[in-house]
Amino acid sequence: MADVGDAVALATRLRALRRARWSDRPLTQQEVAAGLGVALSSISSWESTKSTKLPPAARLADYATFFATRRSLAGEGPRLLPDSELTAAERAERDQLAGELERLRARATGEGRAAPPGRTRSTWHFPDGGPVRIICGQVGQRPPFSSAHHPNYMQLTAYRDLDALVELFGHVRAENPGSNVGFELATRLESDDLRSHLVLLGSAASNDAVARVIRLIDLPVRQLDDPAISNGEVFELADGQGTRLRPVFIEDDPAGELSEDVGMFFRAPNPYHVSRTLTICSGVFTRGVYGAVRFLTDNDGRAENEAVLAGLVGDATTFGLLMRVPILDHATGTPDLRHPRSIIHLWSGQPGQA
Numbered sequence: 001m002a003d004v005g006d007a008v009a010l011a012t013r014l015r016a017l018r019r020a021r022w023s024d025r026p027l028t029q030q031e032v033a034a035g036l037g038v039a040l041s042s043i044s045s046w047e048s049t050k051s052t053k054l055p056p057a058a059r060l061a062d063y064a065t066f067f068a069t070r071r072s073l074a075g076e077g078p079r080l081l082p083d084s085e086l087t088a089a090e091r092a093e094r095d096q097l098a099g100e101l102e103r104l105r106a107r108a109t110g111e112g113r114a115a116p117p118g119r120t121r122s123t124w125h126f127p128d129g130g131p132v133r134i135i136c137g138q139v140g141q142r143p144p145f146s147s148a149h150h151p152n153y154m155q156l157t158a159y160r161d162l163d164a165l166v167e168l169f170g171h172v173r174a175e176n177p178g179s180n181v182g183f184e185l186a187t188r189l190e191s192d193d194l195r196s197h198l199v200l201l202g203s204a205a206s207n208d209a210v211a212r213v214i215r216l217i218d219l220p221v222r223q224l225d226d227p228a229i230s231n232g233e234v235f236e237l238a239d240g241q242g243t244r245l246r247p248v249f250i251e252d253d254p255a256g257e258l259s260e261d262v263g264m265f266f267r268a269p270n271p272y273h274v275s276r277t278l279t280i281c282s283g284v285f286t287r288g289v290y291g292a293v294r295f296l297t298d299n300d301g302r303a304e305n306e307a308v309l310a311g312l313v314g315d316a317t318t319f320g321l322l323m324r325v326p327i328l329d330h331a332t333g334t335p336d337l338r339h340p341r342s343i344i345h346l347w348s349g350q351p352g353q354a
Helices: 004-020 029-036 040-047 057-067 088-109 162-175 208-213 286-294 302-313
Strands: 132-136 181-185 197-201 221-226 229-237 258-270 273-283 318-328 343-349
Touching: 004 040, 004 057, 004 088, 029 040, 029 057, 057 088, 088 273, 132 162, 162 181, 162 197, 162 286, 197 208, 208 273, 229 258, 258 286, 273 286, 286 318, 302 318, 302 343
Parallel strands: 132 181, 132 197, 197 273
Antiparallel strands: 221 229, 258 273, 258 318, 318 343
8 A cells, every 4th residue: 555645745746747847838637648648537646645546657757758858748739759759868857757756656655665674685676666677698509499480489498598587587576576577688678678677697798788788887897708718708807907707617627517607796777777777697607697696586595695795885876796606517506695705806886986
């Protein structure tokens, strides 16, 4: 149930947008309804301070788009401009307004309040209730079952990092039961996906979305080919010395069995929608990606890891760590941040800082 006081705050803000966003041009409820493509009764109920009916999160995004630019009133009648028609300044205004409205709604639903005493911190819980999209790379040599023309077609056979995807998808849905949580291939990304809490699995070499996004953020590590490693990309620190972090093989034989991978977890504001988050989980190999996911999803270890992580990065909005991912035969172990060897490299800061 909505909190009445916070619901009233949201209703009051929506009414203020309509009446005073443009002081020389107050709008009627009918005009806003026409611009958003909803019924007049919906606008009336969302602005009412005597009821606790809340607009859906998607409608608040429409409000932000509509009131981000006065060009919404140009032409024959009020309308929502598509993202492609917005200027950079208008998109920034939309994102700021969307963040404000989403926070008001989150407080009204109770999702935006601090966790009660005894509740475990969860890096994978998103209080604003916004959508979450997990984006994977596509396998190179696709098996026959990945073709829609095969009678036993299985869509997931085209996805890289399946272990990490299955582990993370279920956990994120459980942590965010009211959110729209989905997954997609990088090649099928849509504009709306970019405005979600964006989760990218894999490296720039295996996931095209990672390759594009890292150009927009300040990431103090990079992944690159190494002549000693096949089918994977090692991590190199931006420390001026070109320090490379490689996986460990049994008997130091890169052609042999893997005993330890390197995983990376990175979190920052989403450069496409700054009120939401960007997360990258990567590794030298797929085991590293899985470990970078599992250290905060494993029921037997995530509470301890969350506590260590909170002590290291606090409330920083931008942070990342490289960790050792133990491997024994087919089993990928969960990194334990309490172990002194687990964290190889750590950085944290505010947006734009490393």
